[in-house]
Every structure is written in C-alpha cells, then in structure tokens.
Amino acid sequence: MIVVTGATGQLGRLVVEGLLETTPAGQIVAAVRNPEKAADLAARGxxxxxxxxxxxxxxxxxxxxxxxxxxxxxxxxxxxxxQHKVVVDAAAEAGVALLAYTGVLHSDTTPLALAAEHKGTEEHIRASGIPFSFLRNGWYVENYVSTITQAAEQGTIAGASGEGRVSTATREEYARAAVAVLTGENQENTVYELAGDVAWTKAELAAEVAAVTGKPVAYQDLPRDEYERVLAGAGLPGPVAAMFADIELDIAGGALAGTTGDLSRLIGRPTTPLRDTVTEVLARA
Structure with a gap:
C-alpha cells in the first residue's frame, strides 16, 4: 500500500491524484484527520x-x-x-518499508527559522531505522499569488530581499516529485533538494508582471522592520508578519535559491517558468 498522510490537504490531494494516474485506487490509502473529508476519495476506491x-x-x-x-x-x-515524532514512531512500530517526508530546502544547513522542526523530524526518522526519503521542498510559487495580483493592480511589489533569489515551483510539481519517489525503485535513504530550475529576484518578478500586463511595475526594497509593518498593515497577524519579514532576509542571503535540478529530474520535465505562472495567475484574477 501507498499511504499519504494529510491527504485532504492542498499538497496531499495532488499527491493522491498523481498516484491515481498509474496506481490502482485500492492500493492507495488516504490517512486523514477527518475521514468524512475524504469521502470523495473513498468513492473512487x-x-x-x-x-x-x-x-x-x-x-x-x-x-x-x-x-x-x-x-x-x-x-x-x-x-x-x-506531532511528526508520533507519526514516525507509529510507522516504525508498524514496519513500513519506506517513509518519505516533506521538509524544507537544505533543512540541515539553512538559516531559516522554520527549518528547525524539519531538521528535528529528519533526525528522528534517521534514528528510527526506517528506510527514508527526504523531500526537501523549496518555496511554493503559490506563496506569491497575492503579490502578483496586487502588483498588477497597484504597480508595485514590496519586499526586503534585495537582490536575493528564490527558486519556486508549483505545488503540483512538488506533488509529482512525491509520487515519483513513492512509486519508484531504489528510493531508500535518499535526500532530494527540490526547487525550481530558475531562481528569480522580486525585481524580476515585477518585470514579469509588467510584461504580462503591459503596465509599469516596480520593486520597492524596504528595510526589514518597515516591511514587517507593511505586512501587519495588510492584515497579517504580528507573529506571521515577523516571520515573513525574517524570511525576506533569508532570501537575501540565498537560503531559498537552490537550483539542484532534483525536482525536474524526478518529474521528468523542466519546472514551470515564472512567466507562465504570472500569466496564469492574472488570467484567473
């Protein structure tokens, strides 16, 4: 059996859909907090x-x-x-053959504050003795949907990342990488650094929005604290605004700029170009 935890979440559903393309439904398990939310998957077998x-x-x-x-x-x-530790312990007790885990890019070395829990989870998995595959996901391009739509409306993109680059990919691409590992051969004790093929700056994102809309769009680079105030003013809770402001500094330092090629190799094609994402987001806006 192939078991997907969090199968009713945004990433989990995409993984299940990807598995259904090549794997009989009866060999797929949706492990979920609320089984009622997976009724549609149950109806498909x-x-x-x-x-x-x-x-x-x-x-x-x-x-x-x-x-x-x-x-x-x-x-x-x-x-x-x-939370992760109890899942790992249950998987070890059951004797699963492979445990794949979705972490964050370069979780063992990155300065990203949110990576600490991922690093700790990976360490616990290693200590459990379960054959593993670490899927260290980079930044989802979906994180920038509101940025793109607001840029088209207002003509500016704010940030604090300077010339820092970020290698985004779509959630669907990260899901397909997971499917490739879950259905592939010789995936035991592997580590994948997953990110888009091309890293871009926020100034380049502004240029892409301008190219698609035909209107001028500028990137406004702000001091970290000022950017935090902008985020808080936009309605983000204080701790969330602070976290995203800190991530901007991490991006400036190159923490999310990895372009190893692991993702495109796993999914068998190049990752989605930024221009395509901008075009699709604005077409839906």
Whole structure:
C-alpha cells in the first residue's frame, strides 16, 4: 500500500491524484484527520484511514507492514516536531518499508527559522531505522499569488530581499516529485533538494508582471522592520508578519535559491517558468 498522510490537504490531494494516474485506487490509502473529508476519495476506491497527528491512538491503525508512506509535514508551526515524532514512531512500530517526508530546502544547513522542526523530524526518522526519503521542498510559487495580483493592480511589489533569489515551483510539481519517489525503485535513504530550475529576484518578478500586463511595475526594497509593518498593515497577524519579514532576509542571503535540478529530474520535465505562472495567475484574477 501507498499511504499519504494529510491527504485532504492542498499538497496531499495532488499527491493522491498523481498516484491515481498509474496506481490502482485500492492500493492507495488516504490517512486523514477527518475521514468524512475524504469521502470523495473513498468513492473512487481509495482506502481511507484515520490518522490525527494530535491523537497518537489513531496512528496505530494508520500504517501496516510494508507500506510506503508519505508524511506531509504539519502546518502548525511550533508544535510540528512532537506531532511528526508520533507519526514516525507509529510507522516504525508498524514496519513500513519506506517513509518519505516533506521538509524544507537544505533543512540541515539553512538559516531559516522554520527549518528547525524539519531538521528535528529528519533526525528522528534517521534514528528510527526506517528506510527514508527526504523531500526537501523549496518555496511554493503559490506563496506569491497575492503579490502578483496586487502588483498588477497597484504597480508595485514590496519586499526586503534585495537582490536575493528564490527558486519556486508549483505545488503540483512538488506533488509529482512525491509520487515519483513513492512509486519508484531504489528510493531508500535518499535526500532530494527540490526547487525550481530558475531562481528569480522580486525585481524580476515585477518585470514579469509588467510584461504580462503591459503596465509599469516596480520593486520597492524596504528595510526589514518597515516591511514587517507593511505586512501587519495588510492584515497579517504580528507573529506571521515577523516571520515573513525574517524570511525576506533569508532570501537575501540565498537560503531559498537552490537550483539542484532534483525536482525536474524526478518529474521528468523542466519546472514551470515564472512567466507562465504570472500569466496564469492574472488570467484567473
């Protein structure tokens, strides 16, 4: 069986859809917090098992010996590590054949504050003795959808990343990489640094929006604290605004600029160009 945790989330659903293209539905398990939300998958023949990261007792039946499991990282920053540990422990007790985990780019060396929980999870997986595959996902281009639409409307993009580059890819591309690992051969104890083929700056993003809209768009580089105030003024909660402002500085330092080619090799094609993403986002706006 191939088990996908968090299968009703944005990434999880894309992984399940990708698996269904080549894998019989009866060999796919959607491990989810709320089985009712996976009713549509069950109707298509996918097995549904309850698996709540906050209720360890539900995890005992979530995995079975020989399963190939994708552990999609929790979105509750700050308590992810203990959540992940109980999943890993349950998978080890069950005797799964492979545990793939979605972390963050260069999780073992990056200065990104949010990487600490990913690094801790990877260490716990290694210590468990389970054959593993670490899918260290870079930045999702979907993180910039609102930035793109606002730039088209207002003619500016604000930030604090200077000339720092970020290598984005689509959520669907990261999902396809996970599918390739879950269905592929010789994936035991592998590490993939997953990112888009081309790294870009926010000034280049502004230029792409200008090219698509035919209107001038400028990048406004701000001091970190001023950018945090801009984010807070836009409605982001204080801690979230601070986190994204810090990430801008990490981007300036190159933390999200990796272009190893691992992602395009796994999915068998180049990653989506930035121009294509901008065009699609504005067509939907």
């Amino acid at each position: 996918v097995q549904v098992r309850e698996a709540d990261y906050d209720r360890p007792e539900t995890l005992k039946q979530a995995f079975a010996a020989g399963d190939r499991v994708l552990l999609i990282s929790s979105d509750t920053v700050g308590i992810r590590l203990p």
